[in-house]
Amino acid sequence: DAKTTQPNSMESNEEEPVHLPCNHSTISGTDYIHWYRQLPSQGPEYVIHGLTSNVNNRMASLAIAEDRKSSTLILHRATLRDAAVYYCILINLGAGSYQLTFGKGTKLSVIP
Amino acid sequence: KAGVTQTPRYLIKTRGQQVTLSCSPISGHRSVSWYQQTPGQGLQFLFEYFSETQRNKGNFPGRFSGRQFSNSRSEMNVSTLELGDSALYLCASSLVGSGNNEQFFGPGTRLTVL
Numbered sequence: 001d002a003k004t005t006q007p008n009s010m011e012s013n014e015e016e017p018v019h020l021p022c023n024h025s026t027i028s029g030t031d032y033i034h035w036y037r038q039l040p041s042q043g044p045e046y047v048i049h050g051l052t053s054n055v056n057n058r059m060a061s062l063a064i065a066e067d068r069k070s071s072t073l074i075l076h077r078a079t080l081r082d083a084a085v086y087y088c089i090l091i092n093l094g095a096g097s098y099q100l101t102f103g104k105g106t107k108l109s110v111i112p
Numbered sequence: 113k114a115g116v117t118q119t120p121r122y123l124i125k126t127r128g129q130q131v132t133l134s135c136s137p138i139s140g141h142r143s144v145s146w147y148q149q150t151p152g153q154g155l156q157f158l159f160e161y162f163s164e165t166q167r168n169k170g171n172f173p174g175r176f177s178g179r180q181f182s183n184s185r186s187e188m189n190v191s192t193l194e195l196g197d198s199a200l201y202l203c204a205s206s207l208v209g210s211g212n213n214e215q216f217f218g219p220g221t222r223l224t225v226l
Contacts, residue, residue, distance in 0.1 A: 036215075043116075043202050043217030044155070087155075099145065099168050100204075100215060102155035
């Protein structure tokens, strides 16, 4: 699987937008970009995914660079509940694999 | 719809023993994956089962094994426990063919090996 690079940690003030970057310069054309997050003492949870176009859902937005070598997860208004470790993961669904390869992720702290 | 459940939630064993962990996926989900999470190595993929067959396997020794039953419930077994096996073991289920591979994780089983 292609590798991703994320900052180790980020801070945000409550109710402000948060932009979490992810670099994936070796991404292949069939790799989907997935984001998961893990809240303290919980299992990871799916946040959003995309292939080429920007995506929005109730939790977040995903902005994908035109060359697909980077992406940004956007939380529009950070809440204390958003404090978690965020993982950017590339998945080649065409390979028939449901394996998630987690990196170290970005630990997001939200300041009240 | 009930989420992924894992039993037991906490377990303490001693070196050399073996342990069996259980995972019940979301109803209708046929793919079950197992992950190990430790402070040092982070989240690592163990294996994935689909329709009672192991479809993918991570880089773990043969002491780690699993199986899946016809109702999609899965168990993983660790034999001859070592101190380094102390970890949070997470199970995730997925609706095969959903197109997005969204995986739903359980709360995990915290295993402590003394």
